[in-house]
Amino acid sequence: MNTKSYYKAIHEIIKTGHWITDAVGQVLKEDKITEPQFNVLRILKGQKGSPITVQEIQERMVQRSSNVTRIIDKLLDKGLVKREECPTNRRKMDITITPFGLEELERFDQKVIEFHAPYTQNLTAEEAETLEKLIKKLKGE
Template sequence: MSKPGGAEPARDMMDEVQRLWRRARPDDDVGPMGVVGRIQRASRLLEQGHRDYFRQFDIDDGEFNVLATIRRYGSPYVVSPGILLKTSYIKAAAITNRVDRLVAKGYVTRQTDPDNRRKVRVSLTPEGLELVERAFGGHVANEDRMLEALDSGEREQLAGLMRKLLVSLGDVPVD
């Protein structure tokens, strides 16, 4: 499988995994493994890039996700834990743990919803808002750096393909 002009495409670890499975199980189609395995490996590498970046702010990527979610909903920078849960695809216990850590660091507060005392709201503190504002530009630049192997057209194509896959797996906007 060579590119026009004869240049061989770069090989990655999944090429070797698939080669070995084709040899071990020649009657099985391991093509899907190449796609899913690459998505999983890319996810881990991108997460490591996030961890490396956010370390300078003494937060992790999950904590930044909570802060950024609250920030993106706009002033007065208050959301329910349910919004955090719906927009993150992680378990409620993980949201609770992240919010607990951010409360301890002084970046968010929890307060009872004045309209329904059985509900809680999570708010950015001024320090949390300042942190998000300070970290955001570098975060976007870090993601740009991690995607530098792809030109703008390839990025759009990949985003479109990933969107199609995610929608087919049930990842749709929440109200």
């Protein structure tokens, strides 16, 4: 492959990633929630009520952040998550999403879906699958 083509493609991927993150951030800003906070809530929802540690949250985040503790503190202040001492290791804290957090996340999810709706028409299902495969191929997956 021509290295110039490769770098042009990488540049478009980076620009697109930033564009999506910034746009979703703007959508969530109305509710005083940041994109990383939204990401943490989605991770916690995926736990289906099982607690998870701060370190595990950090490992699963879309954008790795050293501020996970601060993000969780902000979510705690909003009543969206709960933090408790781990019963088997007092040095660890277990984090779970609250029922209120689940309700709010559903609302946030709907806003994000509405943002993406017009763009879903730009690619066919086959094109979207091809794009996903190509990105995974690029990453060596």
